[in-house]
Amino acid sequence: FTAGILSDRLAAKHMVCFGLIVCGVSTLLFSTGTTVTQYSIYWFLNGLGQGFSLPSLLKLTKENSSPVRFATNWSVVLISVNFAGVSNPFITAYLSQTYYWRTSVIISGILTLMVATLCLVLLETPAKDASGVDTNKQQNSGNDKQNDNTRVIDILQYPLLWMCIISRFIVAVSRQGVSDWSQIYLVSEQHLDVYMSSMFISLVEIGGICGKLIAGRISDMLLKRRLAATGAHSGADQSTLKLMARLPVSIAMLSLNALALHLYCFHIRHNTSLPVLAITALLIGINTSGNVVNLSVIATEISPKRAGLCSSLVNLAAKVGGIFTGLPLSLIANTYSWNMAFILIEIVCIVCVCMQLP
CATH class of the missing domain: 1.20.1250.20 (MFS general substrate transporter like domains)
Structure with a gap:
């Protein structure tokens, strides 16, 4: 909920990257946990990172979509969650059986941090005109100045x-x-x-x-x-x-x-x-x-x-x-x-x- 409010004030790209970094770091910390309290704290941080990412992804999708493609693009983003839910149990089971479970968690954390780095490098912040207003916002909002x-x-x-x-x-x-x-x-x-x-x-x-x-x-x-x-x-x-x-x-x-x-x-x-x-x-x-x-x-x-x-x-x-x-x-x-x-x-x-x- 808080992340959605912050996304109105902060750049979506930075919030997505921040959320992914929190998820990646907390996942790596989870692999080092030894007590229930530690596991709970690390996984709470992981959920916090996910909470920062999802509302920002919605804003990021809107910024990089024309009005007549926004819903289609957002549906594709959400479908990735379904595919992750289907494939994740098989991937996790394979990694856990092939390696130690902590190793599979470390791999997941490293991949998350790699994706965060790629997002930080490849994603572009919407261009601004001479007045400092996002041109993409102007395109999406049209005549909604009121x-x-x-x-x-x-x-x-x-x-x-x-x-x-x-x-x-x-x-x-x-x-x-x-x-x-x-x-x-x-x-x-x-x-x-x-x-x-x-x-x-x-x-x-x-x-x-x-x-x-x-x-x-x-x-x-x-x-x-x-x-x-x-x-x-x-x-x-x-x-x-x-x-x-x-x-x-x-x-x-x-x-x-x-x-x-x-x-x-x-x-x-x-x-x-x-x-x-x-x-x-x-x-x-x-x-x-x-x-x-x-x-x-x-x-x-x-x-x-x-x-x-x-x-x-x-x-x-x-x-x-x-x-x-x-x-x-x-x-x-x-x-x-x-x-x-x-x-x-x-x-x-x-x-x-x-x-x-x-």
């Missing part, structure tokens, strides 16, 4: 920002709720076998990768068409045009996610056919992960100069949603059932869609 002096208190009064915050919370609850608790729900309440429930979760992850690309591409295509229709040099508010183009994607994905949750709650049984199971899983993965991309992009375009603050608030909502899928959701399931818990998520998702409709 947003440049927006106060923080004014931003917190934006209905669209709160809509993004609520939507991101719902998306996080849907995504993590299904990922974390589907094994229990499908096996214990719907009597699917472990293989089918595991396949369901895998299909959700596959759908997530596809959903990020789909959301980014469609969002940029709609923006490009709207800009072409209004004219590149028109006096229209560029920020409003971007939001009007990208918001329908969020509404559509939330609606499809509600449909997928309905299938998940009322049509997934022990005798459900494989195609229905696969379609439900893919729909959940595509629409939840796709909305992660789209809502992140929308947040940065609400107020260009306060993009870091807006994206931090939206990401904070996602963290709160992740917390809700832990003890609170399990308490609801314990009091009623897991089916009722997911029905509640579906209802909230439908309410969120209704809030976004004009």
Whole structure:
């Protein structure tokens, strides 16, 4: 959260490099740890470094993307996280078996520091014109000069920002709720076998990768068409045009996610056919992960100069949603059932869609 706010004031390149350096150094220190306290401190620092990197990567992507390529490029960046999650267990297992586990951790730390060095050398800070203003910011913000002096208190009064915050919370609850608790729900309440429930979760992850690309591409295509229709040099508010183009994607994905949750709650049984199971899983993965991309992009375009603050608030909502899928959701399931818990998520998702409709 703090890193997002700082990214409005500091160069994204330097924050990304700083975050990577913190991650690399803490990883190397982790390999030297001998007590639980040391491991906890070093891994806390590692998480701190990751927290500095992600919001800055969003800003860095925006600085190096045209408005009609921003969402697509950001989706590619986020997909790298999915590929890392898939490949990392295999790489870690190989290094741990081939070498000592501390050696594999040292290799990871050294690679992180090497990437930080490459970023510091190769990444370019946006060029500035004679007045000292970033030319890339001028390109991205267009005619949004009225947003440049927006106060923080004014931003917190934006209905669209709160809509993004609520939507991101719902998306996080849907995504993590299904990922974390589907094994229990499908096996214990719907009597699917472990293989089918595991396949369901895998299909959700596959759908997530596809959903990020789909959301980014469609969002940029709609923006490009709207800009072409209004004219590149028109006096229209560029920020409003971007939001009007990208918001329908969020509404559509939330609606499809509600449909997928309905299938998940009322049509997934022990005798459900494989195609229905696969379609439900893919729909959940595509629409939840796709909305992660789209809502992140929308947040940065609400107020260009306060993009870091807006994206931090939206990401904070996602963290709160992740917390809700832990003890609170399990308490609801314990009091009623897991089916009722997911029905509640579906209802909230439908309410969120209704809030976004004009």
